[in-house]
Each structure stands twice: as structure tokens, then as C-alpha cells.
């Protein structure tokens with residue numbers, strides 16, 4: 001497939017006068033896009049997987065910031081009215097700067113659901129799986145500090161897991177994902193609703209909901225597994241209230257990647273039932 005740039009891309013994405021941009025380092029943001037489409041079925045979306053520059057979670061903050069700027073510039077050139085940073089790592093690294101630089105843009109980020117986890121947990125012991133970058137960020141440190149004294153958090157950086165999930169979307173082969181989930185849940189300690197054990201698991205990376213069946217098998221049926229996709233979708237709808245497209249027709253989705261189209265194509269088809277062709281983006 002020929003890569004596109006500039007006006008060719010603009011033509012390819014002219015699905016409506018208004019668009020909501022959604023981006024992630026890869027296919028993980030599809031978990032948020034799924035919730036967004038369920039919440040706002042008539043809105044048009046343009047999704048960018050920055051797979052050519054992933055993973056974000058194991059790169060330095062400057063890289064994630066630079067890529068967040070590049071994707072934002074592209075989405076703005078497509079006249080998005082709102083942008084959802086469907087990536088915890090990019091939100092932590094870039095949202096404060098993007099907000100300052102683009103006050104006109106409705107900007108929504110995603111962060112690990114610590115507060116909802118505190119509200120749900122009975123044992124007061126909460127596991128948090130996230131990328132190394134998210135857990136090391138100043139934003140996450142502040143988020144954690146805001147919950148100080150409310151619960152014990154077991155923080156688990158999950159090197160390689162987002163990448164393994166990308167590969168499994170492409171090949172259907174889940175052994176690597178299962179092995180990493182086993183290793184990381186094992187390192188966190190015991191899961192159950194018994195006193196002193198982890199009864200709530202926060203998925204602090206948008207890729208991880210796509211491994212939730214494996215995680216569920218490991219932590220047991222009684223442990224609550226939570227991510228922020230639906231909350232982000234509700235928040236996006238609230239912020240866009242009054243700006244929705246007055247149309248009964250289903251919204252369209254345009255899919256772009258800076259990497260190999262096949263991974264996003266396979267994941268969007270498998271997990272969201274989106275048959276649309278993925279285009280390669282040079283940004």
C-alpha cells in the first residue's frame with residue numbers, strides 16, 4: 001500500500017466536516033475507540049496508530065513528546081474538533097503541553113483508574129499494570145499521591161506486554177502474551193477477595209484490555225479488572241455535548257498507521273468488526 005502524505009491523506013479522510021481524532025502508539029487505543037463508538041455511534045473518528053515509533057512505554061519521554069506533537073499536527077491538519085490521547089504513556093508525557101499549545105482543541109487523555117479502584121476495592125490492596133514510562137511519570141506520581149493512605153498499590157511495569165499484544169493481533173498467537181501476563185501477575189502477589197490480597201487490578205495501558213481474558217483466567221473470577229475506556233468515552237461525550245453531528249447514519253472510522261498496516265487492520269477487524277482498509281501515514 002502506498003504511503004500517503006499531505007493533501008492525499010486529507011482527501012482520504014474527508015468523512016465529514018467534523019472529526020474526533022484518536023491516537024495511540026499502536027492498536028491499544030482501539031480499546032478506547034470501541035468505547036467511544038458505543039457512546040457516540042454517529043460521530044466520525046480518525047484513528048492513528050503510531051506503530052512505526054512504538055512502543056512508547058519503554059522509550060524516553062522526549063521521544064513520546066515528539067511523537068505526540070507529530071500526530072497532533074497531523075490530526076489538526078484533518079480538522080479534528082477533539083482529540084483523545086488513547087494512550088496512558090502519551091497522556092502522561094504530553095497532555096499538559098498539548099493543552100497549553102492548543103487551547104482551542106478539546107483534548108481528552110487517559111490515565112490509570114486509581115480513584116475508581118479505591119472506590120471498588122474491599123481489601124484495600126490494588127494492583128496496577130502499566131508501562132514503565134507511565135509509572136515513572138510525574139503525572140502518575142501525582143495521581144498516586146492523591147490516593148495516599150486510601151489503599152496499598154502494587155505497581156507493576158510490564159515491559160514487552162504491549163508489543164506482545166501487537167504481535168498477537170497480527171498472528172493470532174497468544175503464547176508470548178500469556179507468558180508475560182503470568183510473569184507480571186505472579187510478581188504482584190496473591191489475588192483474591194481475602195484480606196491482604198489484591199482484589200482489584202487496574203489496567204493502566206490501553207493495550208492490556210485486549211489481554212483481559214488471559215488476565216481474568218490468572219487472577220480469578222472475583223477480582224475486579226478495570227480500565228478507563230468507558231469513562232473516557234463518557235467524558236468525551238460530555239465535553240462535546242451540543243457539537244454532535246445531527247445525523248442518524250452511523251459514524252465512520254478512518255484508520256491510519258505509521259507502521260505496517262496489517263497489524264491495525266487485523267486488530268480493528270477482530271476486536272471492533274471494522275473492515276475498513278488501513279492507510280499508511282508518513283509523519
Ligand code: DGL
Nearest residue numbers: 025028056057088089206
Ligand atoms: N497503549 C499505551 C498506553 O496506554 C502504551 C503502549 C506502548 O508502550 O507503546 O500506555
